[in-house]
Amino acid sequence: xxxxxxxxSHQVTQMGQEVILRCVPISNHLxxxxxxxxxxxxxxxxxxxxxxxxxxxxxIFDDQFSVERPDGSNFTLKIRSTKLEDSAMYFCASRxxxxxxxxxxxGTRLLVL
Amino acid sequence: EDxxxxxxxxxxxxxxxxxxxxxSYTVSGLRGLFWYxxxxxxxxxxxxxxxxxxxxxxxxxxxxxxxKKESFLHITAPKPEDSATYxxxxxxxxxxxxxxxxxxxxxxxxx
Numbered sequence: 001x002x003x004x005x006x007x008x009s010h011q012v013t014q015m016g017q018e019v020i021l022r023c024v025p026i027s028n029h030l031x032x033x034x035x036x037x038x039x040x041x042x043x044x045x046x047x048x049x050x051x052x053x054x055x056x057x058x059x060i061f062d063d064q065f066s067v068e069r070p071d072g073s074n075f076t077l078k079i080r081s082t083k084l085e086d087s088a089m090y091f092c093a094s095r096x097x098x099x100x101x102x103x104x105x106x107g108t109r110l111l112v113l
Numbered sequence: 114e115d116x117x118x119x120x121x122x123x124x125x126x127x128x129x130x131x132x133x134x135x136x137s138y139t140v141s142g143l144r145g146l147f148w149y150x151x152x153x154x155x156x157x158x159x160x161x162x163x164x165x166x167x168x169x170x171x172x173x174x175x176x177x178x179x180x181k182k183e184s185f186l187h188i189t190a191p192k193p194e195d196s197a198t199y200x201x202x203x204x205x206x207x208x209x210x211x212x213x214x215x216x217x218x219x220x221x222x223x224x
Contacts, residue, residue, distance in 0.1 A: 101147065104149070
C-alpha cells in the first residue's frame with residue numbers, strides 16, 4: 001500500500017542552524033502539507049502546497065520557513081535559522097483527488113539545542 | 114473561529130468494555146471530518162472520513178458517526194491493541210485544505 005515517507009526520522013541541531021526535512025508523498029497525489037506537533041500538544045497546520053506554489057500558510061509559517069518540490073517526488077521543508085521553540089515532530093501529508101483524506105508520514109523529530 | 118474539542122482527554126477501559134469518544138466542532142461549513150489514530154512517536158494513521166450529518170462508517174471494532182455539531186467514535190469490545198490516542202480533525206469549506214485538529218483522546222485498554 002502506498003505511503004508517505006519522511007527523512008530523517010530524528011534530527012538534532014544547534015540553535016541558528018538550517019535544517020531541511022524531506023518527504024516523499026504518495027506518488028499520484030497532488031496536494032502536499034506540513035504540520036507540526038510540539039510534545040504533548042495538538043497537531044498544527046503549517047503550510048499547504050499545490051501546483052508548485054503555496055496555497056495556504058498559518059501564522060507559524062513565517063519567513064524562517066520555506067517549502068519546495070525540487071523534483072517529481074520530493075517535498076521539503078526548510079527552517080533557515082532554527083530556534084529552541086522549533087523543537088517538535090514535523091509531519092508531511094499528501095492528498096489525492098477526488099476525496100479530502102490526507103495521509104500522514106511517520107514524522108521527523110527535530111530537537112534544537 | 115474554527116474549533117475542535119475532544120472529550121474525554123483520557124479514557125481507561127477494561128478489555129471488552131465498549132465506550133464512545135466525542136468530537137465537537139465549530140466550522141462555517143464542514144467539508145470533511147476525519148478520525149486518525151496516533152501511536153506514541155508516530156504519525157497520524159487514517160481511520161475514517163465523514164462528509165455529512167447522518168453518515169456512519171465502520172472498521173473492525175470502530176464505528177464513526179456524524180451529526181451537525183459533533184462526531185462519535187464508538188469502540189466495541191476493545192482490545193489492548195486499540196490503545197492509542199484518537200485524533201479528530203475537520204476541514205472547513207473556506208480553507209485551502211488545512212486540517213484543524215483536536216487535542217485527542219488517549220485510550221488505554223487493560224487486559
